Amino acid sequence: MALTQFNPIAEEKEIRSFLSDEARGIKISVVEVTGSTNEDMKKRAREGEAEISLLIANGQTAGKGSKGRSFFSPDGTGVYMSFLLRPDCTAEESTLLTPMAAVATALALERVTGTEAKIKWVNDIFVSGRKVSGILTEGAAKKDGKGLDWAVVGIGINIKRPDGGFPAEIESIAGAVYEGTENLRNRIAAEVANYFVHFYKRLTERGFYEEYRKRLFILTKELTVTVADESFTATAVDLDPMFRLKIRLSDGSERLLTSGEVSVRFNAQFAMPNAQSRDS
Numbered sequence: 001m002a003l004t005q006f007n008p009i010a011e012e013k014e015i016r017s018f019l020s021d022e023a024r025g026i027k028i029s030v031v032e033v034t035g036s037t038n039e040d041m042k043k044r045a046r047e048g049e050a051e052i053s054l055l056i057a058n059g060q061t062a063g064k065g066s067k068g069r070s071f072f073s074p075d076g077t078g079v080y081m082s083f084l085l086r087p088d089c090t091a092e093e094s095t096l097l098t099p100m101a102a103v104a105t106a107l108a109l110e111r112v113t114g115t116e117a118k119i120k121w122v123n124d125i126f127v128s129g130r131k132v133s134g135i136l137t138e139g140a141a142k143k144d145g146k147g148l149d150w151a152v153v154g155i156g157i158n159i160k161r162p163d164g165g166f167p168a169e170i171e172s173i174a175g176a177v178y179e180g181t182e183n184l185r186n187r188i189a190a191e192v193a194n195y196f197v198h199f200y201k202r203l204t205e206r207g208f209y210e211e212y213r214k215r216l217f218i219l220t221k222e223l224t225v226t227v228a229d230e231s232f233t234a235t236a237v238d239l240d241p242m243f244r245l246k247i248r249l250s251d252g253s254e255r256l257l258t259s260g261e262v263s264v265r266f267n268a269q270f271a272m273p274n275a276q277s278r279d280s
Helices: 008-017 037-046 097-113 185-200 209-215
Strands: 027-034 053-060 078-085 117-120 124-127 130-141 148-158 222-227 230-239 245-249 254-257 262-266
Touching: 008 027, 008 053, 008 185, 037 053, 037 078, 037 130, 037 148, 053 185, 078 185, 097 117, 097 124, 097 130, 097 148, 097 185, 097 209, 117 209, 148 185, 209 230
Parallel strands: 027 053
Antiparallel strands: 053 078, 078 148, 117 124, 124 130, 130 148, 222 230, 222 262, 230 245, 245 254
16 A cells, blocks of 8 residues: 555445444554554553543554564554453453454455465464564553553554565565555454454453364474573473463473463474474
8 A cells, every 4th residue: 555545534434334243342543653552552551541442553663572682564464453442350350351352463365355364373373384473572560459440552554565575584484464565454454353352342251272273283393492591392281271381391390381471482384384493
């Protein structure tokens, strides 16, 4: 989409035309380019904006990925969206937001494209062996330390391949939903919102667990796990109800991993065709 063609009002109108009745009441803002939708929504959160608010950008100049990485977000090739939430849940239950968003994204992509989407624990979405989406959840605790005052869930989706391709450091990893010129960004954004709102309103029921688990393509695969400065080999065994990854070590012992403490590297050729190894 060329810069001169961008019309935020028309974009929002089209997005709203695809929303379900359940999601129709959310606040939506659409912009051409911003630094980071997550940073913008964190500012709004601190200023007191209510949930459920959604900011959608056509491009980011300072997109954020997990573990302090940047997220490649060129104008006109993706959809970059952040939800502002004020969840009424415990701190432990708030960890469900990222896998919830992963399922919402995977289901939305499958509904629009008809192509199966897979999940790499905990926050990456793969289509046809390539990473097409990443999720970053940030939040602030309440003053009493019980639960979150607010949470911002950012979702970046590569809709089409950028002119000139992806940067060299991610060229072997990154992919796009559409490798040609097709661009259904508004429909995809709306479908993500539909699933996201549906699951969020039932967050603690964890009704998205089975959808997540059946798309998790690292189960039974050998991983290299890094915790702090220690790396070791383990096998992914299962996913517990709180979306912690159960692994089996070489001595036969098992442990649970939480997403905030580790990176995992896997030999993806055993998991998905044409995929490449990647840190989570």
